[in-house]
Amino acid sequence: MPTLETLVKIALLIAGLMTAAAYLVLVERWVAAWIQDRLGPNRVGIPLTKVRLFGLGQPIADGVKFLSKEECTPAYVDRLLYFLAPIIMFVAAMAAFAVVPIGSVLPIDVEIDGTTRPIELVVAPGVDVGTVFVFAAGSIAVFGVLLGGWASNNKYSLLGGLRSGAQLLSYELPLGLGILGVVMVAGSLRLETIITQQAQSGVWNAAIEPLGLLVFFVAGFAESGRLPFDLAEAEQELVGGYHTEYGGIKLLLILVTEFLHMFIASFMIVILFFGGWHLWGLTGSGSEVTWPVAIIRVLVLLGKVLLTILFFMVARWSWPRFRFDQLMTMAWKVLLPLGLVNLLTLAVWVEYGDRVSRAMGLPPLAVMAVCGWIVLIVAWAVLAWALPNTTDNRPRRESAGEL
C-alpha cells in the first residue's frame, strides 16, 4: 500500500507539473504581451473550428510542434554528453519536488507497519533534511548546464555554459544563507515543520526576517536564471547560450526544466517565508483536518505560488539584464554580507530574544519583527553607502602618473 500511495503521488505530481509548465508558458506570453502592449497568443483554440478559446490551445500546439520537429544532432558534438545533459537537468529538477509539500494532509487514514496516519500531500513524507535535499537537487542542475555547453562543441554554447555555471555556483551561497535563517528559527530542516511552525505562531517568516527573504528571493531568482539573470542565454551576445545547438524534444526538456526551476524557487519562497498553506482565519493550523480544510490548504498554497510566479513574470520585463561583473558583485559583495548579517541577527535572537522580550513584557515575535526590519534598513543603508554608484568593467590601466 505505501508503494501504491507513493506511485500515485508521483504520477499526479508529474502530470500536474507538466500541465502547469505548459499553461504557464502561455500565461507568461500573455503577461509579456500585456506589458509590451501587444495582443499575445489568442488564436489557437479547437483545431478545425473557428473557436478560439482565448488561445488556450496554444500549449498543445507548441508541444506537438516540439515533438514533431526534426531531431537535428550536429555532427561535431560529443554525442553521449550532448544527450545526457538535458536529461540530467530535467531529472535533478524533478527530484527536488519529492520533498516539497503541495498542501498539508488528506483526512484519509492509511495503515503502515501497524501505525495509522493521514495521507500527507508530499511524495516523500518525513524526510528529515527536506531543505537540504532541494538544495542538493538544485546543485546537480549545474552539471546539465556545463555539460550541455561543453558537449555542443560551440564557442557560444561553452561561454554560455561557463557563465551560467559560475552564476549558479555563486548564488548557491546566499541561497543557503537565506535557508539557514529560516531553519534556525524553525529548529528543523523539514519543510512540513517549517510550515507548521509559521501556521501555529500565525506570523510568517517574511515578517520577522525580511532581510533573509530579500537575500533568498534574489538568489532564488538568479538560480532559476530568468531575465535579469539570464546571462547564460543573452540572445544579443551568445545566440542561445548553452542550448544553442539543441532542438526538438531536447530543447523542450531544457525549457521545461527552466520553468521547473522557477516553480521550485516559488514553492520554496512560499513555504519558507510566506507560511506555506497557512492563511489567517481560513485554514486553521492543526494537524487534524476535514475535507474542506484540506482542499482550502492546497488551494491557498497553490494560489500563493501562482502569485509568486506572476511576480517572476512581471519582473522579467521590468529590469534590464546584469552585466557579468555586476552579477558577481551582487552575489559576493551585496547578498553574501546581507545574508551573514541576517544569520547573525537571528542567531542572537534565537539565543537571547525570548528571554529579553519576556523580561521586558513584550511579545517576542513582535520584537523580532521590529528588529528584523530595523536590521534590513540599516544593512541596506550601509551597503548603499559603501558600494560605488557606478561600476566600470573596462580593462585595468595604470594611471599615466605612475608610468
Next chain:
Amino acid sequence: MPVLEAPQILVIAAALAAAAMWLMLPRVRAGAPSRAAGVVLGLASLGFFASQLPGLGDWADGLIVFVFSGVTVAAAAATVTVHKPVYAAIWFGLVLLGTAGLFLVQGAQFLAVATVVVYAGAILVTFLFVLLLAQPEGRAPYDRTSTEALVSATVGAVIVGVLSIALGRALSSPTLAQTMPPAARRATGVLSEHHVAALGTELFARHLVAVEVAGILLLVALVGATAIATVRKEHKP
C-alpha cells in the same frame, strides 16, 4: 567445510582487482594489453568480494545495496580508466551519487545530501570548470595516460584488501550496535527521527574544536587564494 577461508578469498579478490586495474588503466603506446580482459577480471573480483558480504535480511534492501555498491565501484573504476578528463569527472559524479545512495539506505539522510551538495555540487563543478577550459578535446597525452599503472594498481589493491579483511574480522563478531535491541538502536542511531539534530549536537558539543579548526583552515585557504589571485602591482625601488 569450504575450500577457502574468508581472508584467502579476499586476498584473491584484491589480487584480481589489481590485475584488472592494471589492464584497464590507459596507456601511451598502441598495442597495450587488452582492456576487455581487464573488465572481465574486474567483474570476477567484484564477484569474489560480493560473496563475502554478510546477509542483508530483506531481499529488496539487499538488492538496493548491491545495485548502489555495484554502480559506485564500477563508476570508480571508470573514473580512473577513461581517456577523456571530462568523462572522468562525470564518472566521479556517479561515484558520489552512489555513495550518497548508500548513506541514504543506511538512514544517514544528512550525510547523503551533504555529500551531494558539497562534493557533487561544489567541488566537482570546480573540477569541471578547469577541465572544460583546459583541454576541450582531451587529446593531450598527459591527460590520457596513466604513468605508473603497475604501482598504482598494486597500492590500490593492497589498501582495498587490507581494509576488507579488517572489516570482515570486525563484522564476524557482533558489535555493540547489533547487540542492542531495535528500539534502542532506533533511538540512538541514524534511524532516529531527529538524527540531524543529534548529529548537530554531537558535532558542536563534543567535536567543537575540530569543527572550528576546520573552519579556520578553510578561511586561511580562502585568504591565501585571494592573495595569490590578486594582480600585484610592480613596485618601483
